[in-house]
Amino acid sequence: GAVVSQHPSWVICKSGTSVKIECRSLDFQATTMFWYRQFPKQSLMLMATSNEGSKATYEQGVEKDKFLINHASLTLSTLTVTSAHPEDSSFYICSAAPGQGHTGDTQYFGPGTRLTVL
Amino acid sequence: EDQVTQSPEALRLQEGESSSLNCSYTVSGLRGLFWYRQDPGKGPEFLFTLYSAGEEKEKERLKATLTKKESFLHITAPKPEDSATYLCAVSHAGSARQLTFGSGTQLTVLP
Numbered sequence: 605g606a607v608v609s610q611h612p613s614w615v616i617c618k619s620g621t622s623v624k625i626e627c628r629s630l631d632f633q634a635t636t637m638f639w640y641r642q643f644p645k646q647s648l649m650l651m652a653t654s655n656e657g658s659k660a661t662y663e664q665g666v667e668k669d670k671f672l673i674n675h676a677s678l679t680l681s682t683l684t685v686t687s688a689h690p691e692d693s694s695f696y697i698c699s700a701a702p703g704q705g706h707t708g709d710t711q712y713f714g715p716g717t718r719l720t721v722l
Numbered sequence: 723e724d725q726v727t728q729s730p731e732a733l734r735l736q737e738g739e740s741s742s743l744n745c746s747y748t749v750s751g752l753r754g755l756f757w758y759r760q761d762p763g764k765g766p767e768f769l770f771t772l773y774s775a776g777e778e779k780e781k782e783r784l785k786a787t788l789t790k791k792e793s794f795l796h797i798t799a800p801k802p803e804d805s806a807t808y809l810c811a812v813s814h815a816g817s818a819r820q821l822t823f824g825s826g827t828q829l830t831v832l833p
């Protein structure tokens with residue numbers, strides 16, 4: 605149980621294009637979904653928190669107009685990197701929290717998406 | 723501000739050599755302490771959630787314990803497939819379920 609999928613697993617795009625990454629909770633409903641970015645040899649950096657049906661909350665320093673997050677349902681969140689540039693190349697990971705009671709804090713992570721911008 | 727410190731940064735063990743990883747935390751109103759395992763190029767895999775001091779949880783060769791200031795992940799008779807980075811994280815009341823992560827311990831188990 606508690607499986608989270610991400611698609612695509614990797615993507616290569618040209619500078620200036622937009623890329624959409626999907627995150628789905630397959631066997632549970634996720635009240636809250638999170639998007640992280642991870643650089644090599646570093647820990648996870650939280651980018652934003654999204655709740656179903658409401659606007660995402662972005663961490664300080666994360667451009668909300670560049671990283672568009674949509675949480676349209678209790679099982680799907682999307683991250684769109686707009687006008688991507690080489691510095692946006694990174695490993696993007698989503699997570700989902702069931703959000704029920706105390707145990708709802710546990711986040712289940714997707715397998716990640718490797719983005720390379722040429 | 724929440725702080726999570728993991729030690730050591732890296733640990734090399736021989737197969738069968740038991741050891742412990744440490745996670746020290748400073749948080750106001752701990753809701754949960756979480757252990758994850760991350761393999762290179764993959765997302766973190768959930769291992770345990772601990773909620774209160776004195777709580778222990780086990781899974782195969784892994785055992786997690788929690789005190790008011792730190793958590794230990796004990797690895798008994800590790801195998802090469804236990805090699806990974808182990809991440810510790812905490813959540814606190816009012817954090818909107820956000821997790822604060824430590825920097826991880828990179829474990830290598832040699833055959």
